Amino acid sequence: MLRFAARRLLLALAVALAVSAIAFLLLRVSGDLATTLAGEEAAPAEIERIRSLYGLDRPLVVQYGEWLLRSLSGDLGRSLFYPESVANLILDRLPNTAILAGLGLVIALLLSLPLGVVAAMWRNTWIDRTALGIAVLGQAMPSFWFALLLIFFFGLTLGWLPVSGTESLANFVMPAVALGWFSTPVLMRLTRAGMVEVLGADYIRTAHAKGLPVHVVLVKHALRNAVAPVVALASVQFGNMLSGSVVIETVFALQGIGYLAWEAISRKDFPVVQGILLVVALFYVLLTLVSDLLNAWLDPRIREG
Structure with a gap:
């Protein structure tokens, strides 16, 4: 297990380095940053002054090396619009997005796992077809359409939940449901496919023949082996929720990093966009590493292979 973990950690570090280079280069290939920062109507002398001020006149390798060293120390630069550092902006907004994504993943799992198990147990019946529907x-x-429906019914019509803000946990209920609902189908189908395969295995028939209770066979023997790919996909879905919460945060006016990314893009605040790209991508790498280790722990065949 330690050897497997060490290999995965080295791979994660290599991917993180590649991701940092991509995050740095993405904004450079979109055009001349100095012209964008100075404005299209700026004089050439002003553009050159901006280029020199921000170090954009140096080779890309040198710029990347300096940016990477600063990023490793937590310095992601300063915002061009807000009077504070990019790191502080992201740290201020990240908890809201983390709460939203965490609640969304919990809701998706609470819906998808039971639906997948039930659909597999009664496959090719009306129960299975209803779950697939x-x-x-x-x-x-x-x-965004589902989010608007939630706002209309539970926020405006019934008045049960607030439709915007981050003052309490109630503000996150509708956004989390909207975010988790979109991830439920793929997790449910994967759970169903895994359970269908596992329930037909010899060791499941042996467990039934020994007289073990149905819930013990399902949870201890079947679900544990079927859930390994679901764990991997759930970690990816959590990363998708972190990075793909822009629409939901905008609809519900949640002050998270998704909403911050939308603001930064609309205002051409390139250091903030670059910092968010790096942080979210590193979260993806970390979540993938954690899912690999969890799968290896759940299924010894993975680490032995």
């Missing part, structure tokens, strides 16, 4: 509906409905 829910999955298709969830995949087809855009998240």
